[in-house]
Amino acid sequence: MIQSLQRELDDLKAEGLxxxxxxxxxxxxxxxSVDGREAIHFAGSDxxxxxxxxxxxxxxxQATLRYGCGVAAARLISGNHDLYPQLEERLARFKQAEAALxxxxxxxxNLGVISALMDSSDVIFSDTLNHASIVDGCRLSxxxxxxxxxxxxxxxxxxxxxxxxxxxxxxxxDGLYSMDGDVAPLKEIVGLAERYDCLTMVxxxxxxxxxxENGRGTAEATGVLGRIDIETGSLAKAMGGFGAYVVxxxxxxxxxxxxxxxxxxxxxxxxxxxxxxIEALTIVEQEPERRxxxxxxxxxxxxxxxxxxxxxxPNGTQIIPLVVGEPERxxxxxxxxxxxxxxxxxxxxxxxxxxxxxxxxxxxxLHSQADLDAALTALTETGQxxxxx
Ligand SMILES: Cc1ncc(COP(=O)(O)O)c(C=O)c1O
Numbered sequence: 001m002i003q004s005l006q007r008e009l010d011d012l013k014a015e016g017l018x019x020x021x022x023x024x025x026x027x028x029x030x031x032x033s034v035d036g037r038e039a040i041h042f043a044g045s046d047x048x049x050x051x052x053x054x055x056x057x058x059x060x061x062q063a064t065l066r067y068g069c070g071v072a073a074a075r076l077i078s079g080n081h082d083l084y085p086q087l088e089e090r091l092a093r094f095k096q097a098e099a100a101l102x103x104x105x106x107x108x109x110n111l112g113v114i115s116a117l118m119d120s121s122d123v124i125f126s127d128t129l130n131h132a133s134i135v136d137g138c139r140l141s142x143x144x145x146x147x148x149x150x151x152x153x154x155x156x157x158x159x160x161x162x163x164x165x166x167x168x169x170x171x172x173x174d175g176l177y178s179m180d181g182d183v184a185p186l187k188e189i190v191g192l193a194e195r196y197d198c199l200t201m202v203x204x205x206x207x208x209x210x211x212x213e214n215g216r217g218t219a220e221a222t223g224v225l226g227r228i229d230i231e232t233g234s235l236a237k238a239m240g241g242f243g244a245y246v247v248x249x250x251x252x253x254x255x256x257x258x259x260x261x262x263x264x265x266x267x268x269x270x271x272x273x274x275x276x277x278i279e280a281l282t283i284v285e286q287e288p289e290r291r292x293x294x295x296x297x298x299x300x301x302x303x304x305x306x307x308x309x310x311x312x313x314p315n316g317t318q319i320i321p322l323v324v325g326e327p328e329r330x331x332x333x334x335x336x337x338x339x340x341x342x343x344x345x346x347x348x349x350x351x352x353x354x355x356x357x358x359x360x361x362x363x364x365x366l367h368s369q370a371d372l373d374a375a376l377t378a379l380t381e382t383g384q385x386x387x388x389x
Protein backbone atom coordinates (compact mmCIF):
# COMPACT_ATOMS: atom_id res chain seq x y z
CA MET A 1 0.00 0.00 0.00
CA ILE A 2 2.72 2.47 1.01
CA GLN A 3 4.65 1.48 -2.11
CA SER A 4 1.78 2.63 -4.31
CA LEU A 5 1.89 6.02 -2.57
CA GLN A 6 5.63 6.17 -3.19
CA ARG A 7 5.07 5.38 -6.86
CA GLU A 8 2.63 8.29 -7.14
CA LEU A 9 5.13 10.60 -5.46
CA ASP A 10 7.80 9.45 -7.91
CA ASP A 11 5.41 10.19 -10.80
CA LEU A 12 4.87 13.70 -9.44
CA LYS A 13 8.64 14.20 -9.35
CA ALA A 14 8.98 12.94 -12.93
CA GLU A 15 6.29 15.40 -14.07
CA GLY A 16 7.89 18.33 -12.21
CA LEU A 17 4.82 18.58 -9.99
CA UNK A 18 6.29 17.45 -6.66
CA UNK A 19 5.69 19.91 -3.80
CA UNK A 20 7.80 20.45 -0.74
CA UNK A 21 7.75 22.82 2.21
CA UNK A 22 10.19 25.72 2.30
CA UNK A 23 11.50 26.95 5.65
CA UNK A 24 10.46 30.54 6.29
CA UNK A 25 11.72 32.56 9.25
CA UNK A 26 10.67 35.87 10.76
CA UNK A 27 7.36 37.73 10.53
CA UNK A 28 5.51 38.51 7.32
CA UNK A 29 6.72 41.65 5.61
CA UNK A 30 8.61 42.83 2.57
CA UNK A 31 11.72 40.96 3.76
CA UNK A 32 11.70 37.28 4.53
CA SER A 33 14.14 34.46 5.13
CA VAL A 34 13.44 31.47 2.85
CA ASP A 35 15.42 28.27 3.27
CA GLY A 36 18.05 30.30 5.13
CA ARG A 37 18.34 32.92 2.38
CA GLU A 38 17.33 36.57 2.85
CA ALA A 39 14.92 37.71 0.16
CA ILE A 40 12.48 40.45 -0.75
CA HIS A 41 9.06 38.93 -0.40
CA PHE A 42 6.68 38.85 -3.38
CA ALA A 43 4.93 35.55 -2.61
CA GLY A 44 2.47 36.33 0.17
CA SER A 45 -1.00 37.87 0.43
CA ASP A 46 -0.39 40.42 3.18
CA UNK A 47 -1.28 43.07 0.62
CA UNK A 48 -1.78 45.97 3.04
CA UNK A 49 1.08 45.02 5.34
CA UNK A 50 -1.20 44.42 8.33
CA UNK A 51 0.20 41.05 9.50
CA UNK A 52 2.99 42.73 11.45
CA UNK A 53 1.14 45.96 12.32
CA UNK A 54 1.79 47.04 15.94
CA UNK A 55 -1.92 47.67 16.56
CA UNK A 56 -2.81 44.12 15.49
CA UNK A 57 -0.10 42.71 17.74
CA UNK A 58 -1.35 44.80 20.66
CA UNK A 59 -4.97 43.71 20.06
CA UNK A 60 -3.79 40.09 19.98
CA UNK A 61 -1.91 40.46 23.29
CA GLN A 62 -4.87 42.14 25.03
CA ALA A 63 -7.32 39.50 23.79
CA THR A 64 -5.03 36.69 24.91
CA LEU A 65 -4.73 38.21 28.38
CA ARG A 66 -8.51 38.64 28.62
CA TYR A 67 -9.79 35.44 26.98
CA GLY A 68 -6.87 33.01 27.06
CA CYS A 69 -5.56 31.05 24.10
CA GLY A 70 -8.59 29.09 22.95
CA VAL A 71 -12.25 28.49 23.83
CA ALA A 72 -12.25 24.69 23.55
CA ALA A 73 -15.81 24.59 22.22
CA ALA A 74 -17.87 25.19 19.13
CA ARG A 75 -19.83 28.46 19.05
CA LEU A 76 -23.13 26.59 19.37
CA ILE A 77 -21.89 24.83 22.52
CA SER A 78 -20.07 27.24 24.84
CA GLY A 79 -17.61 29.08 22.62
CA ASN A 80 -19.58 32.19 21.62
CA HIS A 81 -17.74 35.04 23.36
CA ASP A 82 -18.90 38.62 22.82
CA LEU A 83 -16.07 39.28 20.34
CA TYR A 84 -17.57 37.03 17.66
CA PRO A 85 -20.87 38.89 17.15
CA GLN A 86 -18.90 42.16 17.40
CA LEU A 87 -16.77 41.19 14.41
CA GLU A 88 -19.79 39.81 12.55
CA GLU A 89 -21.67 43.08 12.98
CA ARG A 90 -18.64 45.07 11.82
CA LEU A 91 -18.14 42.85 8.75
CA ALA A 92 -21.82 42.99 7.80
CA ARG A 93 -21.80 46.78 8.07
CA PHE A 94 -18.54 47.06 6.12
CA LYS A 95 -19.90 44.87 3.34
CA GLN A 96 -23.34 46.54 3.50
CA ALA A 97 -24.99 43.18 4.08
CA GLU A 98 -27.72 42.21 6.55
CA ALA A 99 -25.68 39.73 8.57
CA ALA A 100 -22.41 37.80 8.82
CA LEU A 101 -21.10 34.52 10.16
CA UNK A 102 -17.49 33.68 10.96
CA UNK A 103 -15.83 30.49 9.80
CA UNK A 104 -12.45 29.14 10.80
CA UNK A 105 -10.93 29.44 7.33
CA UNK A 106 -11.87 30.61 3.86
CA UNK A 107 -11.63 27.01 2.74
CA UNK A 108 -14.21 25.95 5.31
CA UNK A 109 -16.46 28.92 4.53
CA ASN A 110 -16.74 27.94 0.86
CA LEU A 111 -17.12 24.27 1.69
CA GLY A 112 -19.74 25.04 4.34
CA VAL A 113 -21.85 27.50 2.39
CA ILE A 114 -22.09 25.55 -0.85
CA SER A 115 -22.66 22.16 0.75
CA ALA A 116 -25.30 23.58 3.10
CA LEU A 117 -27.29 25.56 0.54
CA MET A 118 -27.22 23.19 -2.40
CA ASP A 119 -28.06 19.52 -2.89
CA SER A 120 -28.91 17.04 -5.60
CA SER A 121 -32.07 18.94 -6.61
CA ASP A 122 -30.00 22.02 -7.42
CA VAL A 123 -27.63 23.38 -10.07
CA ILE A 124 -24.41 25.33 -9.53
CA PHE A 125 -22.79 27.46 -12.24
CA SER A 126 -19.08 27.62 -11.48
CA ASP A 127 -16.23 29.49 -13.24
CA THR A 128 -13.51 27.12 -14.43
CA LEU A 129 -10.82 29.03 -12.49
CA ASN A 130 -12.65 29.05 -9.15
CA HIS A 131 -10.59 28.32 -6.05
CA ALA A 132 -10.19 24.69 -4.96
CA SER A 133 -12.40 25.27 -1.90
CA ILE A 134 -15.29 26.24 -4.18
CA VAL A 135 -14.67 23.20 -6.36
CA ASP A 136 -14.66 20.96 -3.28
CA GLY A 137 -17.81 22.64 -1.90
CA CYS A 138 -19.57 21.95 -5.20
CA ARG A 139 -18.51 18.29 -5.10
CA LEU A 140 -19.61 17.86 -1.50
CA SER A 141 -23.03 19.39 -2.19
CA UNK A 142 -23.92 16.70 -4.79
CA UNK A 143 -25.60 19.39 -6.86
CA UNK A 144 -25.23 19.32 -10.64
CA UNK A 145 -22.28 21.52 -11.49
CA UNK A 146 -22.16 23.38 -14.81
CA UNK A 147 -18.68 24.78 -15.33
CA UNK A 148 -18.35 27.78 -17.64
CA UNK A 149 -15.11 29.06 -19.24
CA UNK A 150 -13.40 31.77 -17.24
CA UNK A 151 -15.43 35.02 -17.19
CA UNK A 152 -17.36 33.87 -20.29
CA UNK A 153 -20.73 35.62 -19.98
CA UNK A 154 -22.13 34.17 -23.20
CA UNK A 155 -21.45 30.61 -22.04
CA UNK A 156 -22.89 31.39 -18.61
CA UNK A 157 -26.07 32.84 -20.12
CA UNK A 158 -26.45 29.74 -22.29
CA UNK A 159 -26.19 27.44 -19.26
CA UNK A 160 -28.60 29.57 -17.23
CA UNK A 161 -31.15 29.32 -20.03
CA UNK A 162 -30.79 25.52 -20.12
CA UNK A 163 -31.20 25.02 -16.36
CA UNK A 164 -34.32 26.88 -15.37
CA UNK A 165 -36.20 23.98 -13.82
CA UNK A 166 -33.81 23.19 -10.94
CA UNK A 167 -35.05 23.91 -7.41
CA UNK A 168 -32.20 26.30 -6.46
CA UNK A 169 -29.62 27.79 -8.81
CA UNK A 170 -26.36 29.37 -7.71
CA UNK A 171 -23.67 31.20 -9.67
CA UNK A 172 -20.39 30.97 -7.78
CA UNK A 173 -17.24 32.87 -8.67
CA ASP A 174 -14.07 34.36 -7.22
CA GLY A 175 -14.22 38.16 -7.05
CA LEU A 176 -10.51 38.56 -7.69
CA TYR A 177 -8.90 35.40 -9.05
CA SER A 178 -6.08 34.32 -6.77
CA MET A 179 -3.75 32.97 -9.46
CA ASP A 180 -4.64 35.25 -12.36
CA GLY A 181 -5.21 38.56 -10.59
CA ASP A 182 -8.17 39.48 -12.76
CA VAL A 183 -11.53 40.69 -11.51
CA ALA A 184 -14.83 38.98 -12.29
CA PRO A 185 -17.32 40.99 -14.41
CA LEU A 186 -19.66 41.17 -11.45
CA LYS A 187 -22.07 43.73 -12.81
CA GLU A 188 -22.86 41.56 -15.83
CA ILE A 189 -23.00 38.38 -13.74
CA VAL A 190 -25.40 39.96 -11.26
CA GLY A 191 -27.51 41.14 -14.21
CA LEU A 192 -27.70 37.57 -15.52
CA ALA A 193 -28.50 36.20 -12.06
CA GLU A 194 -31.34 38.67 -11.63
CA ARG A 195 -32.68 37.88 -15.09
CA TYR A 196 -32.62 34.10 -14.52
CA ASP A 197 -33.62 34.21 -10.83
CA CYS A 198 -30.41 32.73 -9.59
CA LEU A 199 -28.44 33.20 -6.33
CA THR A 200 -24.96 34.73 -6.54
CA MET A 201 -21.98 33.83 -4.38
CA VAL A 202 -18.64 35.66 -4.59
CA UNK A 203 -15.41 34.64 -2.86
CA UNK A 204 -13.80 37.95 -1.97
CA UNK A 205 -10.72 36.52 -0.25
CA UNK A 206 -8.22 38.55 -2.29
CA UNK A 207 -10.27 41.72 -2.60
CA UNK A 208 -11.47 42.60 0.88
CA UNK A 209 -9.44 45.60 2.03
CA UNK A 210 -8.01 46.01 -1.45
CA UNK A 211 -10.62 46.66 -4.14
CA UNK A 212 -13.13 49.50 -4.19
CA GLU A 213 -12.82 53.05 -2.93
CA ASN A 214 -13.28 51.94 0.70
CA GLY A 215 -11.75 48.48 0.37
CA ARG A 216 -15.16 46.80 0.56
CA GLY A 217 -14.12 44.45 -2.23
CA THR A 218 -15.15 43.40 -5.70
CA ALA A 219 -18.79 44.40 -5.32
CA GLU A 220 -17.79 47.96 -4.45
CA ALA A 221 -15.22 48.11 -7.26
CA THR A 222 -17.74 46.94 -9.84
CA GLY A 223 -20.70 48.98 -8.60
CA VAL A 224 -22.90 46.16 -7.28
CA LEU A 225 -22.55 46.62 -3.52
CA GLY A 226 -25.65 45.18 -1.84
CA ARG A 227 -26.67 43.12 -4.90
CA ILE A 228 -24.61 39.96 -4.17
CA ASP A 229 -26.57 37.31 -2.27
CA ILE A 230 -23.61 35.68 -0.51
CA GLU A 231 -20.02 36.82 -0.11
CA THR A 232 -17.30 34.76 1.51
CA GLY A 233 -13.77 35.82 2.24
CA SER A 234 -10.62 34.95 4.10
CA LEU A 235 -9.25 37.16 6.88
CA ALA A 236 -5.81 35.65 6.28
CA LYS A 237 -4.80 37.80 3.33
CA ALA A 238 -5.07 41.61 3.21
CA MET A 239 -6.62 41.54 6.70
CA GLY A 240 -3.32 40.20 7.98
CA GLY A 241 -4.65 37.59 10.41
CA PHE A 242 -6.67 34.41 10.19
CA GLY A 243 -10.28 33.23 9.95
CA ALA A 244 -13.02 33.87 7.43
CA TYR A 245 -16.54 35.24 7.03
CA VAL A 246 -19.75 34.86 5.11
CA VAL A 247 -22.03 37.88 4.65
CA UNK A 248 -25.50 37.97 3.14
CA UNK A 249 -29.23 37.96 3.83
CA UNK A 250 -30.22 37.36 7.45
CA UNK A 251 -32.09 34.22 6.44
CA UNK A 252 -29.03 32.77 4.69
CA UNK A 253 -26.89 33.39 7.77
CA UNK A 254 -29.53 31.85 10.04
CA UNK A 255 -29.73 28.86 7.70
CA UNK A 256 -25.95 28.42 7.67
CA UNK A 257 -25.82 28.60 11.47
CA UNK A 258 -28.17 25.60 11.47
CA UNK A 259 -26.88 23.69 8.50
CA UNK A 260 -23.24 24.43 7.63
CA UNK A 261 -21.31 21.50 9.03
CA UNK A 262 -17.86 23.20 8.89
CA UNK A 263 -19.38 25.88 11.15
CA UNK A 264 -21.33 23.60 13.50
CA UNK A 265 -18.84 20.81 14.04
CA UNK A 266 -15.66 22.73 14.73
CA UNK A 267 -14.17 24.72 17.56
CA UNK A 268 -14.72 28.50 17.59
CA UNK A 269 -11.78 30.59 16.39
CA UNK A 270 -9.39 31.59 19.18
CA UNK A 271 -10.53 35.01 20.49
CA UNK A 272 -7.09 36.42 19.69
CA UNK A 273 -7.83 35.83 16.00
CA UNK A 274 -11.17 37.62 16.22
CA UNK A 275 -9.70 40.59 18.11
CA UNK A 276 -6.98 40.90 15.47
CA UNK A 277 -9.54 40.95 12.67
CA ILE A 278 -11.56 43.69 14.40
CA GLU A 279 -8.43 45.84 14.61
CA ALA A 280 -7.52 45.07 10.99
CA LEU A 281 -10.96 46.19 9.83
CA THR A 282 -10.57 49.43 11.79
CA ILE A 283 -7.23 50.10 10.10
CA VAL A 284 -8.68 49.32 6.67
CA GLU A 285 -11.38 51.92 7.38
CA GLN A 286 -9.00 54.50 8.88
CA GLU A 287 -5.98 54.23 6.57
CA PRO A 288 -6.97 54.42 2.89
CA GLU A 289 -3.38 55.49 2.18
CA ARG A 290 -2.34 51.83 2.48
CA ARG A 291 -4.58 50.98 -0.45
CA UNK A 292 -3.22 53.95 -2.36
CA UNK A 293 0.38 52.78 -1.82
CA UNK A 294 -0.58 49.27 -2.87
CA UNK A 295 -2.11 50.55 -6.12
CA UNK A 296 0.83 52.85 -6.85
CA UNK A 297 3.23 49.93 -6.37
CA UNK A 298 1.02 47.64 -8.45
CA UNK A 299 0.78 50.08 -11.35
CA UNK A 300 4.53 50.68 -11.32
CA UNK A 301 5.34 46.96 -11.37
CA UNK A 302 2.82 46.10 -14.06
CA UNK A 303 3.91 48.87 -16.42
CA UNK A 304 7.61 48.11 -15.95
CA UNK A 305 7.12 44.33 -16.34
CA UNK A 306 5.35 44.94 -19.61
CA UNK A 307 8.21 47.16 -20.80
CA UNK A 308 10.65 44.39 -19.92
CA UNK A 309 8.72 42.00 -22.15
CA UNK A 310 6.44 40.02 -19.84
CA UNK A 311 2.86 39.53 -20.99
CA UNK A 312 1.30 41.66 -18.25
CA UNK A 313 -1.85 43.79 -18.37
CA PRO A 314 -0.79 47.24 -17.10
CA ASN A 315 -4.20 47.82 -15.50
CA GLY A 316 -4.47 44.68 -13.39
CA THR A 317 -4.37 44.04 -9.65
CA GLN A 318 -1.73 43.29 -7.03
CA ILE A 319 -1.56 39.61 -8.08
CA ILE A 320 0.64 39.42 -11.17
CA PRO A 321 0.96 36.10 -13.02
CA LEU A 322 4.08 35.59 -15.14
CA VAL A 323 3.10 32.58 -17.19
CA VAL A 324 5.92 30.18 -18.08
CA GLY A 325 3.84 27.21 -19.25
CA GLU A 326 6.01 24.33 -18.03
CA PRO A 327 6.33 23.06 -14.46
CA GLU A 328 10.09 22.48 -14.37
CA ARG A 329 10.97 25.75 -16.04
CA UNK A 330 8.62 27.53 -13.64
CA UNK A 331 10.40 26.11 -10.61
CA UNK A 332 13.78 26.94 -12.18
CA UNK A 333 12.55 30.51 -12.60
CA UNK A 334 11.50 30.57 -8.96
CA UNK A 335 14.83 29.17 -7.75
CA UNK A 336 16.93 31.54 -9.89
CA UNK A 337 14.89 34.48 -8.62
CA UNK A 338 15.54 33.34 -5.07
CA UNK A 339 19.27 33.16 -5.78
CA UNK A 340 18.99 36.79 -6.89
CA UNK A 341 17.26 37.71 -3.61
CA UNK A 342 13.62 37.71 -4.72
CA UNK A 343 11.01 35.26 -3.45
CA UNK A 344 7.97 34.77 -5.71
CA UNK A 345 6.43 31.30 -5.69
CA UNK A 346 6.16 29.02 -8.71
CA UNK A 347 2.57 27.81 -9.18
CA UNK A 348 1.78 24.54 -10.93
CA UNK A 349 -1.08 22.14 -11.60
CA UNK A 350 -3.51 21.57 -9.88
CA UNK A 351 -3.38 25.13 -8.51
CA UNK A 352 -3.54 26.31 -12.15
CA UNK A 353 -4.47 24.42 -15.34
CA UNK A 354 -1.69 22.36 -16.95
CA UNK A 355 0.35 24.34 -19.44
CA UNK A 356 -0.23 27.64 -17.57
CA UNK A 357 2.37 27.15 -14.83
CA UNK A 358 3.57 30.49 -13.62
CA UNK A 359 5.36 32.70 -11.18
CA UNK A 360 2.77 34.40 -8.98
CA UNK A 361 4.16 37.77 -8.02
CA UNK A 362 2.27 39.72 -5.36
CA UNK A 363 2.83 43.38 -4.60
CA UNK A 364 2.15 44.93 -1.19
CA UNK A 365 1.75 48.41 0.27
CA LEU A 366 4.99 47.94 2.23
CA HIS A 367 7.30 47.36 -0.73
CA SER A 368 9.66 50.29 -1.13
CA GLN A 369 10.75 51.71 -4.47
CA ALA A 370 14.12 49.99 -3.95
CA ASP A 371 12.34 46.64 -3.35
CA LEU A 372 10.37 46.99 -6.57
CA ASP A 373 13.42 47.98 -8.60
CA ALA A 374 15.46 45.10 -7.16
CA ALA A 375 12.69 42.71 -8.20
CA LEU A 376 12.55 44.18 -11.70
CA THR A 377 16.32 43.75 -12.13
CA ALA A 378 16.15 40.13 -10.94
CA LEU A 379 13.12 39.41 -13.12
CA THR A 380 14.83 40.87 -16.18
CA GLU A 381 17.99 38.82 -15.62
CA THR A 382 16.09 35.61 -14.85
CA GLY A 383 13.60 36.13 -17.67
CA GLN A 384 16.47 36.59 -20.11
CA UNK A 385 18.43 33.60 -18.82
CA UNK A 386 15.32 31.41 -19.34
CA UNK A 387 14.56 33.09 -22.68
CA UNK A 388 11.16 34.29 -21.51
CA UNK A 389 11.71 37.94 -22.42
C1 LIG B 1 -9.81 32.56 -3.55
C2 LIG B 1 -9.52 31.87 -2.25
N1 LIG B 1 -10.55 31.43 -1.51
C3 LIG B 1 -10.35 30.82 -0.34
C4 LIG B 1 -9.09 30.62 0.15
C5 LIG B 1 -8.90 29.92 1.45
O1 LIG B 1 -8.71 30.85 2.48
P1 LIG B 1 -8.06 30.39 3.85
O2 LIG B 1 -6.58 30.46 3.67
O3 LIG B 1 -8.58 31.35 4.86
O4 LIG B 1 -8.54 28.99 4.08
C6 LIG B 1 -7.99 31.07 -0.56
C7 LIG B 1 -6.63 30.89 -0.03
O5 LIG B 1 -5.79 30.27 -0.55
C8 LIG B 1 -8.21 31.70 -1.81
O6 LIG B 1 -7.18 32.11 -2.56
